[in-house]
Amino acid sequence: MLVPLRPLAIVCMVLAGLAAGGCxxxxxxxxxxxxxPARFKEAAPSASGPYAEAQPRGAWWQAxxxxxxxxxxxxxxRDNQTIQVAAARLAxxxxxxxxxxxxxxxxxxxxxGASRLGGPLVNxxxxxxxxxxxxxxxxxxxxxxxxxxxxxDAATLDAQxxxxxxxxxxxxxxxxxxxxxxxxxxxxxxxxxxxxxxxAFRDTVRLTQxxxxxGYATGLEVARAxxxxxxxxxxxxxxxxxxxxxxxxxxLLVGEPASMFSLPESALVPALPTIPPGIPSSVLAxxxxxxxxxRSAMAAQARLxxxxxxxxxxxALTASGGFASPGLSDLFKMSMxxxxxxxxxxxxxxxxxxxxxxxxxAQADVDALGATYRQQVLVAFKxxxxxxxxxxxxxxxxxxxxxALEYAARATELSASRYRNGSISQLDLLDARRTDxxxxxxxxxxxxxxxxxxxxxxxxxxxxxDTAGTPAQSAAHGD
Numbered sequence: 015m016l017v018p019l020r021p022l023a024i025v026c027m028v029l030a031g032l033a034a035g036g037c038x039x040x041x042x043x044x045x046x047x048x049x050x051p052a053r054f055k056e057a058a059p060s061a062s063g064p065y066a067e068a069q070p071r072g073a074w075w076q077a078x079x080x081x082x083x084x085x086x087x088x089x090x091x092r093d094n095q096t097i098q099v100a101a102a103r104l105a106x107x108x109x110x111x112x113x114x115x116x117x118x119x120x121x122x123x124x125x126x127g128a129s130r131l132g133g134p135l136v137n138x139x140x141x142x143x144x145x146x147x148x149x150x151x152x153x154x155x156x157x158x159x160x161x162x163x164x165x166x167d168a169a170t171l172d173a174q175x176x177x178x179x180x181x182x183x184x185x186x187x188x189x190x191x192x193x194x195x196x197x198x199x200x201x202x203x204x205x206x207x208x209x210x211x212x213x214a215f216r217d218t219v220r221l222t223q224x225x226x227x228x229g230y231a232t233g234l235e236v237a238r239a240x241x242x243x244x245x246x247x248x249x250x251x252x253x254x255x256x257x258x259x260x261x262x263x264x265x266l267l268v269g270e271p272a273s274m275f276s277l278p279e280s281a282l283v284p285a286l287p288t289i290p291p292g293i294p295s296s297v298l299a300x301x302x303x304x305x306x307x308x309r310s311a312m313a314a315q316a317r318l319x320x321x322x323x324x325x326x327x328x329x330a331l332t333a334s335g336g337f338a339s340p341g342l343s344d345l346f347k348m349s350m351x352x353x354x355x356x357x358x359x360x361x362x363x364x365x366x367x368x369x370x371x372x373x374x375x376a377q378a379d380v381d382a383l384g385a386t387y388r389q390q391v392l393v394a395f396k397x398x399x400x401x402x403x404x405x406x407x408x409x410x411x412x413x414x415x416x417x418a419l420e421y422a423a424r425a426t427e428l429s430a431s432r433y434r435n436g437s438i439s440q441l442d443l444l445d446a447r448r449t450d451x452x453x454x455x456x457x458x459x460x461x462x463x464x465x466x467x468x469x470x471x472x473x474x475x476x477x478x479x480d481t482a483g484t485p486a487q488s489a490a491h492g493d
Contacts, residue, residue, distance in 0.1 A: 074472050075192055077287040078465075082277070083195050086268055087188050093269030100176075100183040107173035114169040118162045120154040125336075149336030149352075156329040164319050171313035178306030185302060189473040191267045193466055198260040200462035201253055202279045204455055208250040211451045215243040218447070222440055235440040242444055246451070287468055289405065298394045300476035307387040314376070314383045321376040324369040327361040394474065401471035408467055412460040419453045426450040 075087050091097065127147045157163055219239045225231035265275035298304055335353035362369070429446035432438045 072477070074477050075188060078192070078196075078284040080195075080282065080284040082280070082282075083192060083284065086191050086195060086264065089268040089270070090187050090191055091184065094187050094267060095269055097180070097183055097187055100180040104173070104176040104180045107169070107176040111166070111169040111173045114162075114166040117155070118157060118166065120152060123151045123153075125149050125151060144340050145338065146340070147336060147338040149334050149338075152333040154331045156331065158329055159323050159326050161320060161323045161326070161328075164316050164323070168313045168316035168320065171309045171316060175306045175309035175313065178302040178309060181302035182306060185473060185477050187267060188477075189469050191264065192469045194260055194263050194267065196284065196462060196465045196469065198257060198264070198277065199280065199282075199284065200458065200465070201257045201260060202281075203283075203462070204458050205250055205253045205257070205279075206281075207451070207454045207458060208246055208253065211447070211454075212243065212246050212250065214447060215239065215246055218440075218443065219243055221434075230436075231440065238440065238444055242448065284465070286465060287472075289402075289468065289471060295395070297475055298391070298398070301394050301474075302476060304387075304390050304394055304476075307383070307390040311380070311383040311387045314380045318373075318376040318380050321369070321373040324372060325362065327359055330358045330360075332356045332358070397474035398471065401467050401474050404467040405464065405471060408460060408464045412457070412464060415453070415457045415460045419450075419457045422446075422450040422453040 073084075075083055125148070127145075129145045155162065219236070222231050222235050222239045226233060226236050261275060261277055262272040264277065265272040268275070333353075333355045335351070337347075337351050339347070426446045426449070429438060429443045433440060433443040
């Protein structure tokens with residue numbers, strides 16, 4: 015014999031079944047980064063321990079021991095507009111977190127109303143006239159299946175992603191300032207070499223002219239020396255133009271008008287930080303862009319869980335109390351008070367496929383942001399390997415280039431002495447000086463390229479590599 019079920023029992027069975035289904039499909043697995051190596055290919059083995067994502071990155075630029083660079087980055091942290099935009103986006107995300115958390119709290123509204131009733135039917139019933147009311151309405155949605163909590167978690171993860179993007183933006187601006195500033199100082203050093211060469215070429219022109227006046231040289235030799243002088247002066251003007259552009263780029267990065275910004279030339283050479291060998295690959299967890307991509311993927315997972323729970327019922331509890339009276343003077347009399355309580359259990363049945371489409375959209379978002387996270391990890395490894403290999407090869411190149419510079423300087427010295435004694439032609443002297451100038455410029459460029467690669471590696475590592483978050487500084491320049 016079948017026993018008919020009461021409506022309350024039917025509702026309880028439906029709730030239990032839907033709850034079981036919702037719990038079984040909610041995604042709670044962390045986002046996988048894919049297979050990653052334990053250490054970098056270009057780094058030597060080391061016993062260094064793992065790095066935590068929450069480690070502070072520190073003022074890494076102070077490792078260059080340059081007061082001007084420190085001041086520029088401090089000004090950029092305050093006035094750079096790209097950083098300001100990222101900070102505003104973070105403030106927006108945090109406001110959304112507070113809004114999501116507020117949905118889990120009771121909602122209280124105070125309503126005041128006044129209406130005029132009329133019409134044949136109303137007047138026939140004797141109900142015509144004014145109606146004044148003031149009520150307080152209290153509502154609370156019971157988080158039966160953790161939907162509101164999951165929405166709050168998704169908003170929190172989005173805010174954490176925005177925080178990572180802000181840190182990534184700050185690191186990007188700081189590293190661009192360091193690279194631009196170091197390029198400007200390299201420009202100053204190269205212009206100094208050109209000015210010395212210009213002086214040497216002028217001496218050669220004067221000496222050759224005197225020899226031509228005395229009949230020991232020809233006009234061709236004077237023309238050759240003058241051509242080399244003019245070419246070197248033209249190179250110096252090209253570097254001056256490049257320096258102006260670097261100054262303008264620094265002005266933009268620190269958030270100041272280019273017309274009001276200038277940096278005087280300086281002979282101060284920043285220290286070159288030493289990168290310790292054996293950096294573990296887990297240091298990439300410090301990269302703010304990697305952490306931000308991971309948080310975005312986790313937020314997408316949370317939103318997928320919300321989409322899966324859209325089929326589940328919702329329960330809202332309500333209560334209201336207040337006064338209603340046809341006369342304003344009688345509104346707050348105790349005899350005019352009224353109250354009510356209620357509960358609303360809503361179970362969606364048919365929506366034409368809207369929730370299914372939302373679920374598919376959320377799943378696609380999970381797939382896309384998961385792939386974005388894994389791609390960001392791959393990009394991080396590429397960035398670090400590029401800079402590590404660059405530093406290794408640049409160090410070897412600089413060593414060889416400095417040996418070539420020593421030989422070229424010795425050849426120029428001997429050529430000048432033999433030219434004054436008449437043992438060699440002016441063409442041999444000019445060729446030696448051209449070679450010397452070329453090697454001096456190439457040696458400078460190799461040295462300053464190591465500074466650029468060091469900044470690039472610091473940025474690729476997320477702003478540092480030691481346990482304190484601040485790069486170690488070399489004891490001697492050029493180590």
